[in-house]
Amino acid sequence: MTELIQIIVNGMANGALYALIALGLTLIYGVMNLSNFAQGEFAMIGAFGTYYFMQMHMNYLMAMILSLIVAGLIGFVIHILAFHPLRKSEPLNMMLSSLGVSVLLVNLSQYLFSPNPKVVSNSFSEDSIQAFGVFLSQQRILIVIVSLILCGFTYWLLERSKFGRSVRAASLDPDTATLYGIPTNRIAFITFVFGVALTGIAGGLTAPIYNVYPTMGISLTLKAFVVVVLGGMGNIPGAIMGGFIVGLIESFSAGYVSTAFQDVIVFSALFLVLIIKPEGILSKVQGEKV
Amino acid sequence: MLKINQVVSGYGDIKVLKGISLHVNEGEIVGILGANGVGKTTLLKTISNLIKTREGTITYLGQEIQNSSPHKLISMGIAHVPQGRHIFSKMSVIENLQISMDHANKKSNGKDRLSYVFDLFPRLKERLKQLGGTLSGGEQQMLAIARALVAGPKLILLDEPSMGLAPLVVQSMFETIQQIAKDGTTILLVEQNAVAALEIVQRLYVMDMGRTVYESQQITNQELDKIKEVYLGMSVS
């Protein structure tokens, strides 16, 4: 019983993180039609930022806020250089461009910061909270809380605010959105910066439990794509749900099948979804978004 | 009100509009007729600046607008109802309308415009929370026009409002369009369904190969038959 609860807790805790990264990715896909392979690198930037700001004797929270701003600024520059000029060409070109950005950011940070992992420790990161034999580290609790808040905030922003309405309209039909007064280029900019900043926070949040190193973003990108495809490309609630589903599939397949096969099972689930319901499990309206 | 002078535009290397000129006076319903692929939709998109004007000028209320940002036109009073309706399918009816009101010409009163639209299209009022994509074709067209109207425009560019609609629906749609014009909004109507359009337009242009090939100042029955036969390839019995 304890094991079952621990498995659920593990799955939810990881799922919250996956949801947060997938949220940024799906938002950017929805508005810009960009499959951003450099998404995970912004988590890396957020994590390195957190590490270096803490080296300057800032507290963890302050360091994380500053590094999310840094991630946003770098995102802004990258958008200008790598994506904005390609906005009218094939989506494939932007995808390739993002691949280049990913390689560039990884190599640049290897050059600047060395490939060796760095340790971030804050006051919560070491201790755990225990109830009925189930353990969850305080840092993971923080991740779950922050991630849920950000998912909720993003959902509210998109569904309830005037800005969110513009973003959704721009994502559904950019030309018509332009006709009705929405500056779609500017919306794409803001969305990109917002999306990578969300991922930057995820990087800062995971730094204390996963350490910080240049290639840390690659597996996050991969995970986020699985989540986004599962939840439906560009589908916000889908990304949030998808994050938790992937987290739970992983923990259950590790717990009840085999740890060696947990990735195999996650990817099998992905292929199954692609075959049966390629528009994503949470999609209601049929048809493609592109 | 709107004056298009020797405008050239197109996609990539292909010129679609090859020096077109026309004008729309305040309060008119002006029709642009022509077969498929002669550049009618391109003309509207060029006016809205979705497609860049390469040569020539577009003047709206005495101001050249061919270089202004496309998202600014709605607040200047030009609303474009695109071909195929292009409502935001995963947003509700009310959200579709709000998008337009968010960026409308701020001077006019939003609530009045909303109730005006609901008077014109009572069906929309019943379906406020429904997703745009789940409406019927006729309702989607209503929503597309309503979305343009709630912005309080002076000029509406209407692209093929009859497309894919049943004849009865088309008829009531065109009656509504006539009503809108009567209420003071100028309309530039692009149509392939010439028969329906001819019923309501006050003036018309016939387009071919990216130019206007015929302009009628006043439509008489005799002229009508000639237009149908010569330019639109319809047999007149």
Added chain:
Amino acid sequence: MKRFKKMIFMMVSLLSILTVLLAGCSAPKGASESDSKKDSSGPLKVGLVTQLSGGGALYGNLMKQGAQLAVDQINEKGGVDGRKLKLLAEDDQANPSESVKVTQRMVSDENIDAWIGTLKSSDTITDIGITAKKDIPSFVPVAVADNVTDSGLNNVYRNVAKNSMQITEMVNYILKKQPHKKMAIIAENTDYGRNIVKIFSEQFEKGGRKITNKELYNVGQKDFNNQLTKIKASKPDSVLIAGLVAEGALIAKQAKQLGINQQLYSFGGFMGKQPMELGGSAVNNLIHTDYFVPTAKDEKTQSFVNDFNEKYGQIPDSYYSAATYDAVYLYADAVKKAGTSDPEKVNKVLHELKNEHTVMGDITFDKNGQAATRVWISQIQDGKQVGIYHAE
């Protein structure tokens, strides 16, 4: 829909390309100037092929420092029969194709007299295939996979215990000195990890003790809660981490956070300072195998540690420098004994060595060139590596 599927397909392919690209993305360096032609009065050229940029550069540089120290010491004393040693160190980026290229260039353009390399067993195996064609004495001081010395080459010498030896030493140590009866293994899903699982379990269970779990994880994984939850549920009294320190330190940390406070064991990956830097208090008391303990009460070790510290200002804390240092000396001494740098004669001398005393232990190469150097059992105690045991 078709277009959507195409996009997904493109994405999956791109992801695979990405993975490959990142495995070796920096550009190759230009060839260094070559002074061809072997001559028997010029310097003896020792080629060192290891990773000097990117991920493992830290370890590659430690190898280079050890080799350079030995070369300098030998040259200060007049070289080998009047000939100086010259170290040619080149970067292979821990990339198999680059490693082969660098080795090939050293053999054909530089005419090296001896070869030392690399960080990775798989790269080493392909490289020694090249040096074998010219019978160049080749030393493997760092890579420990068993199959490096299984290829039956006559010119390859490994002056460090191979992987199965450290596993056996660890099992023997636990059976002899530790009470732990139920052990869980968490292993990286590679040949290295799977081999440990296989050999360790066999020998451990032969000793009458029990393995409760064999959980696998992927290299680069960051979250081990799923594996650890499973381990915790089967209530072992100890946990063996069969992986390297990047993941191992996180495993130790996350185990603590899940309330697993059992004794941790691991292998050579936990040598040096890195485990403490990455694992902090979570790795305290962890017991692991080691090939080199700087505090060992051994004359050779102490003079090496002092000389290294004098030259580089730090205590060598893992075997990378020591074993590479030894390799240079093994070669130089063999040339001295043979009285020539002729590969055939030098190889003969090396194969005939008996209990040659080096920093890494007493060296006798078997017919495959494998030496049984000392394997230490070390423990991390309050942020320090302490050698606690070694078999006599």
